[in-house]
Amino acid sequence: xxxxxxxxxxxxxxxxxxxxxxxxxxxxxxxxxxxxxxxxxxxxxxxxxxxxxxxxxxxxxxxxxxxxxxxxxxxxxxxxxxxxxxxxxxxxxxxxxxxxxxxxxxxxxxxxxxxxxxxxxxxxxxxxxxxxxxxxxxxxxxxxxxxxxxxxxxxxxxxxxxxxxxxxxxxxxxxxxxxxxxxxxxxxxxxx
Numbered sequence: 659x660x661x662x663x664x665x666x667x668x669x670x671x672x673x674x675x676x677x678x679x680x681x682x683x684x685x686x687x688x689x690x691x692x693x694x695x696x697x698x699x700x701x702x703x704x705x706x707x708x709x710x711x712x713x714x715x716x717x718x719x720x721x722x723x724x725x726x727x728x729x730x731x732x733x734x735x736x737x738x739x740x741x742x743x744x745x746x747x748x749x750x751x752x753x754x755x756x757x758x759x760x761x762x763x764x765x766x767x768x769x770x771x772x773x774x775x776x777x778x779x780x781x782x783x784x785x786x787x788x789x790x791x792x793x794x795x796x797x798x799x800x801x802x803x804x805x806x807x808x809x810x811x812x813x814x815x816x817x818x819x820x821x822x823x824x825x826x827x828x829x830x831x832x833x834x835x836x837x838x839x840x841x842x843x844x845x846x847x848x849x850x
Contacts, residue, residue, distance in 0.1 A: 668726060672842055675723025679835045682716035683828070695824040700831075701770060702824075704763035717760035724838065725753040728784070731841045734848065736788070737795045745788055752781035778830060782810040785837055806837045 686703040687693055689712070693702065703713040728749040732742055755777035762769040786807030793800025810833050816826040 668730070669846070672723055672727045672838075675720050675727070676835060676839055676842070678716050678723075679720050679831065682713065682720075683831075686713055695822070695828065696820050697822050697824075699764075699822055699824050700827045701759070701764050701774065704760070705765055710763065714760045714763070718757055721753045721756035721760065724756065724781075724834070725749060727838050727842055728753070728788075731845065732788070734845055735799075735841070736791055738791060741791045745784065745791060748780060748784040748787060752777055752784050755780060778810075778814075781834065782807055782830075785810060802840070803837065806833055809833055 683700060683703070686709040689708045690703065690706055703709040704717075729746060732745050732749070736742060736745065755773045758773040759770060759777055762773060764770050785803055789800045789803025789805075789807055791800070792803060810830055813826050813829040813833065816829055817823050820826075
């Protein structure tokens, strides 16, 4: 297949995944109006019959999109090649955990929580390390990812005032979408 077509397909897929990350919780909320973000985690969408299939497919597509986008940004933005493998391993573990979070819904309480917490921790660590390594070449550009990684970590503080971790998940997800969108747009500028 022609490399231009592959790049176009990759761009469309990543753009679609960013859109799915924004739209899927909104669609699920409208399908399930009794959902209360202060009492339920977002994973609740995965066990309710009206939303479970849509939610699971969305998480699977997003996990693949996060891996593709992160992998391309590693190649494009991390100049020191010796760090590529270790950063890519972190990304793979994080995206695999999100994929498994979709497969093991809240019905599988222990496994779901294990994979969900692993995704939050490892993806946060991936963004932070990505920023640190990038700052070895470009301090200011790397600092952006470091600050986003710190913000992801601080989003867990929202667990204190709320009985559910839904608000913290929304905040974390917003930061993930923001970080991926900014880096995706930067890569489009670099090529354009």
